[in-house]
Amino acid sequence: xxxxxxxxxxxxxxxxxxxxxxxxxxxxxxxxxxxxxxxxxxxxxxxxxxxxxxxxxxxxxxxxxxxxxxxxxxxxxxxxxxxxxxxxxxxxxxxxxxxxxxxxxxxxxxxxxxxxxxxxxxxxxxxxxxxxxxxxxxxxxxxxxxxxxxxxxxxxxxxxxxxxxxxxxxxxxxxxxxxxxxxxxxxxxxxxxxxxxxxxxxxxxxxxxxxxxxxxxxxxxxxxxxxxxxxxxxxxxxxxxxxxxxxxxxxxxxxxxxxxxxxxxxxxxxxxxxxxxxxxxxxxxxxxxxxxxxxxxxxxxxxxxxxxxxxxxxxxxxxxxx
Amino acid sequence: xxxxxxxxxxxxxxxxxxxxxxxxxxxxxxxxxxxxxxxxxxxxxxxxxxxxxxxxxxxxxxxxxxxxxxxxxxxxxxxxxxxxxxxxxxxxxxxxxxxxxxxxxxxxxxxxxxxxxxxxxxxxxxxxxxxxxxxxxxxxxxxxxxxxxxxxxxxxxxxxxxxxxxxxxxxxxxxxxxxxxxxxxxxxxxxxxxxxxxxxxxxxxxxxxxxxxxxxxxxxxxxxxxxxxxxxxxxxxxxxxxxxxxxxxxxxxxxxxxxxxxxxxxxxxxxxxxxxxxxxxxxxxxxxxxxxxxxxxxxxxxxxxxxxxxxxxxxxxxxxxxxxxxxxxxxxxxxxxxxxxxxxxxxxxxxxxxxxxxxxxxxxxxxxxxxxxxxxxxxxxxxxxxxxxxxxxxxxxxxxxxxxxxxxxxxxxxxxxxxxxxxxxxxxxxxxxxxxxxxxxxxxxxxxx
Numbered sequence: 001x002x003x004x005x006x007x008x009x010x011x012x013x014x015x016x017x018x019x020x021x022x023x024x025x026x027x028x029x030x031x032x033x034x035x036x037x038x039x040x041x042x043x044x045x046x047x048x049x050x051x052x053x054x055x056x057x058x059x060x061x062x063x064x065x066x067x068x069x070x071x072x073x074x075x076x077x078x079x080x081x082x083x084x085x086x087x088x089x090x091x092x093x094x095x096x097x098x099x100x101x102x103x104x105x106x107x108x109x110x111x112x113x114x115x116x117x118x119x120x121x122x123x124x125x126x127x128x129x130x131x132x133x134x135x136x137x138x139x140x141x142x143x144x145x146x147x148x149x150x151x152x153x154x155x156x157x158x159x160x161x162x163x164x165x166x167x168x169x170x171x172x173x174x175x176x177x178x179x180x181x182x183x184x185x186x187x188x189x190x191x192x193x194x195x196x197x198x199x200x201x202x203x204x205x206x207x208x209x210x211x212x213x214x215x216x217x218x219x220x221x222x223x224x225x226x227x228x229x230x231x232x233x234x235x236x237x238x239x240x241x242x243x244x245x246x247x248x249x250x251x252x253x254x255x256x257x258x259x260x261x262x263x264x265x266x267x268x269x270x271x272x273x274x275x276x277x278x279x280x281x282x283x284x285x286x287x288x289x290x291x292x293x294x295x296x297x298x299x300x301x302x303x304x305x306x307x308x309x310x311x312x313x314x315x316x317x318x319x320x321x322x
Numbered sequence: 323x324x325x326x327x328x329x330x331x332x333x334x335x336x337x338x339x340x341x342x343x344x345x346x347x348x349x350x351x352x353x354x355x356x357x358x359x360x361x362x363x364x365x366x367x368x369x370x371x372x373x374x375x376x377x378x379x380x381x382x383x384x385x386x387x388x389x390x391x392x393x394x395x396x397x398x399x400x401x402x403x404x405x406x407x408x409x410x411x412x413x414x415x416x417x418x419x420x421x422x423x424x425x426x427x428x429x430x431x432x433x434x435x436x437x438x439x440x441x442x443x444x445x446x447x448x449x450x451x452x453x454x455x456x457x458x459x460x461x462x463x464x465x466x467x468x469x470x471x472x473x474x475x476x477x478x479x480x481x482x483x484x485x486x487x488x489x490x491x492x493x494x495x496x497x498x499x500x501x502x503x504x505x506x507x508x509x510x511x512x513x514x515x516x517x518x519x520x521x522x523x524x525x526x527x528x529x530x531x532x533x534x535x536x537x538x539x540x541x542x543x544x545x546x547x548x549x550x551x552x553x554x555x556x557x558x559x560x561x562x563x564x565x566x567x568x569x570x571x572x573x574x575x576x577x578x579x580x581x582x583x584x585x586x587x588x589x590x591x592x593x594x595x596x597x598x599x600x601x602x603x604x605x606x607x608x609x610x611x612x613x614x615x616x617x618x619x620x621x622x623x624x625x626x627x628x629x630x631x632x633x634x635x636x637x638x639x640x641x642x643x644x645x646x647x648x649x650x651x652x653x654x655x656x657x658x659x660x661x662x663x664x665x666x667x668x669x670x671x672x673x674x675x676x677x678x679x680x681x682x683x684x685x686x687x688x689x690x691x692x693x694x695x696x697x698x699x700x701x702x703x704x705x706x707x708x709x710x711x712x713x714x715x716x717x718x719x720x721x722x723x724x725x726x727x728x729x730x731x732x733x734x735x736x737x738x739x740x741x742x743x744x745x746x747x748x749x750x751x752x753x754x755x756x757x758x759x760x761x762x763x764x765x766x767x768x769x770x771x
Contacts, residue, residue, distance in 0.1 A: 088698065093705075099698065106694035106698065117683050118372050236637070286517075
């Protein structure tokens with residue numbers, strides 16, 4: 001049980017972080033379909049960075065520092081990659097769905113091409129394995145109680161940094177002047193413009209934050225749940241995050257709840273073979289994999305009338321239009 | 323009001339809209355290839371700083387560029403696989419691309435963005451393989467099995483495509499979101515299905531796990547007809563794909579039904595006002611798009627010798643499905659154009675695999691990179707057209723003085739004029755440098771203005 005809940009947290013944190021990435025972009029009026037691609041680039045950049053630092057002789061004792069440095073690097077990488085999307089969507093007023101699709105095609109292709117050509121391999125790994133470098137609370141600790149065991153035994157610091165970032169950015173989006181302005185640009189950009197807000201700038205900021213978050217999400221995903229392996233894929237996690245975002249109705253608190261539910265399912269599919277009770281039910285792991293998507297579809301069907309999707313998302317802002 | 327006959331009477335000229343569309347597609351293609359070549363060069367320059375494993379000589383990058391451009395003809399510089407075989411391979415790879423391209427194009431023409439092609443393609447895959455194998459095992463004639471498997475795949479794809487259509491029509495949910503969901507449901511379903519259905523797994527070949535039996539084992543294979551091409555996989559499937567492309571063209575442009583579909587796409591409310599059922603048309607066009615994608619899968623896997631690897635299918639969606647989108651975009655959603663766009667994509671794919679064989683670059687993903695860049699740039703077609711027209715503000719000085727806007731033809735001439743006038747100004751500044759400072763200030767201002 002402890003193990004299951006721990007796993008759920010590991011799956012949930014990158015999921016909600018990337019879903020929040022989607023919120024920042026869509027609230028500013030840009031549909032970010034490229035979440036999956038940005039995650040892939042983030043995971044690739046992070047593993048490449050860690051590997052490079054390891055080869056340069058970074059001491060193992062400072063593993064936590066390396067992990068956090070990697071987080072910063074991947075945030076920058078993700079933000080830079082997302083500039084491709086914002087440039088096409090804001091400056092060129094191109095179709096955002098096509099731009100996002102293009103980045104989703106580009107990211108795995110570039111990652112795999114470099115891994116193949118430069119490292120002569122089909123996947124990029126760090127030296128040694130991720131737990132031995134970065135996992136905390138691995139020793140024989142005495143029991144910390146049920147909650148304590150879940151939270152502080154065999155954990156990664158990035159999980160909690162991720163949660164902190166999630167909370168801080170959610171507060172910024174909902175409780176500050178900047179957040180209000182950003183959301184205005186996704187609801188009614190003309191109105192926002194009429195009171196002197198620079199819609200283009202706000203959309204650039206929203207998408208860039210989105211890219212940074214998705215990059216970090218990809219990195220956290222690859223380090224904590226995929227043993228720091230980059231192989232040009234995050235197994236549809238970016239699209240799952242999109243589902244979480246819609247399921248959570250573009251609101252941080254709902255997304256956190258939805259993300260936990262989805263993380264649980266994702267986790268069930270990963271561990272169901274090891275838990276006797278679930279194994280005896282005889283439900284295929286692939287069914288657990290499908291479940292989040294099916295639930296999202298059903299929820300969409302029932303709630304589409306009440307959907308709180310930002311009204312101006314996907315529409316390029318044109319100053320001359322009314 | 324516009325004169326409806328004007329368009330018909332006007333002779334096709336350089337400045338016609340169609341020419342500009344093709345030109346902007348060519349610009350995207352050119353820039354994509356240039357980007358790919360640049361990447362090869364950069365990697366050759368910097369690879370030794372990233373890893374100790376490989377140091378590609380810069381000379382190899384030029385060979386690589388040549389291979390990318392030569393594509394199916396690249397065996398001319400490196401030997402290996404014969405050109406005829408590569409051309410056959412290109413035709414075979416183009417077959418499913420034509421179908422997914424048609425799927426995306428048809429949906430786009432009717433106002434929908436079908437990103438669900440990978441899922442529909444997967445449903446076509448699983449249906450065509452399992453039906454063909456089941457019938458084949460039970461001793462049904464190969465030809466009949468082929469037909470039944472083909473039709474079953476169409477039905478499966480159409481039903482799968484219906485789902486986003488129904489959600490759009492009855493719940494007003496964006497089809498992009500539902501398509502993404504159905505894609506991943508299909509991906510998990512495929513792995514689930516083949517992992518349970520032991521009779522379709524190839525357990526006879528040693529060291530091969532996770533592959534299905536080829537349909538050719540039971541005599542279900544697309545006839546090769548006259549398309550031999552040095553023993554490549556090319557077969558009659560490409561002809562079926564071309565026929566279907568023509569069929570979609572006729573459907574969209576020459577029938578009432580096609581007109582209704584397009585009308586609902588361009589203005590749902592106007593179509594409703596004219597007495598068309600918008601809901602029915604949305605569902606039908608998604609079903610058609612789904613069926614077309616599934617045909618792509620059927621034509622690919624019913625070739626007879628293709629094994630399907632299902633073990634990792636739940637982790638990644640088939641690239642062919644997504645590549646339908648660039649095919650449709652490059653073809654400007656013209657069904658006939660998709661044939662050529664798909665052939666071009668297949669050509670690029672061959673370039674990628676040839677790069678792997680002929681040079682030190684051990685990867686075929688360069689073609690995916692180029693395709694991705696082309697998709698990215700193809701979204702700028704409006705911008706490219708405006709540049710060709712000389713309308714864009716970046717190139718506003720390209721307008722002639724009397725305000726007439728006569729396109730790219732005189733662009734270079736005007737550019738030269740502008741430069742020479744700038745030079746003149748510079749000379750004036752230089753000459754005035756000797757004169758007093760107040761005057762100099764004046765000229766500077768003039769120059770800036």
